Amino acid sequence: MQGLRHDRSMHAYPPPATHGLATRQRVMADAQALGVPADYGRTRQLRPMREPARLTFVGLDTQCRPAWLRPAAAAAFARMRRAAASEDIDLLVVSAWRSFEYQLGIIRQKRERGLDMEAILKASAAPGYSEHHTGRALDIGMHGYPHLEEAFDESPAFAWLQRHAGRFGFELSYPRHNRHGITYEPWHWCWHAGR
Numbered sequence: 410m411q412g413l414r415h416d417r418s419m420h421a422y423p424p425p426a427t428h429g430l431a432t433r434q435r436v437m438a439d440a441q442a443l444g445v446p447a448d449y450g451r452t453r454q455l456r457p458m459r460e461p462a463r464l465t466f467v468g469l470d471t472q473c474r475p476a477w478l479r480p481a482a483a484a485a486f487a488r489m490r491r492a493a494a495s496e497d498i499d500l501l502v503v504s505a506w507r508s509f510e511y512q513l514g515i516i517r518q519k520r521e522r523g524l525d526m527e528a529i530l531k532a533s534a535a536p537g538y539s540e541h542h543t544g545r546a547l548d549i550g551m552h553g554y555p556h557l558e559e560a561f562d563e564s565p566a567f568a569w570l571q572r573h574a575g576r577f578g579f580e581l582s583y584p585r586h587n588r589h590g591i592t593y594e595p596w597h598w599c600w601h602a603g604r
């Protein structure tokens with residue numbers, strides 16, 4: 410039954426195309442033109458990320474958009490979600506894979522709203538450097554708690570993730586006072602192969 414449902418979902422949402430290094434280079438140049446410092450990666454201790462060759466559907470996100478992860482991360486997330494559900498914890502997908510272009514759009518919109526680049530880069534990784542590009546990272550939410558806000562760390566979902574996510578290969582990427590100077594993000598979890 411579950412397999413059937415999964416197949417139908419795959420039919421309804423063909424996987425989006427992913428992009429290679431030429432696109433990343435162009436997007437990074439565009440980001441620099443918007444004000445991302447040329448030495449961003451070095452000073453933040455962040456490495457450029459790659460988009461995966463393939464993406465697997467992981468359900469709809471909280472805005473009813475199809476959400477995607479790379480196949481191994483998608484399988485690990487499905488297992489983790491089932492385990493959480495068995496304890497009445499419903500892990501919501503707020504955001505999963507994001508393309509280089511999409512991340513550039515986020516930065517551009519914030520610039521257009523008048524935010525300065527330093528403030529933008531505390532909350533969002535520069536295009537090319539976001540873990541979301543890799544299809545291994547996702548932002549998780551829970552009903553009754555604000556999405557993408559620190560208060561998510563008071564949710565039962567966060568408590569559950571802290572106890573169990575490691576077992577499924579997921580780690581919190583940006584704890585408090587992380588070395589990248591990125592705001593504490595209790596919602597952002599990344600899957601690492603072999604952990």
Ligand SMILES: [Zn+2]
Pocket residue numbers: 541546547548596597598
């Ligand atoms: Zn995130």
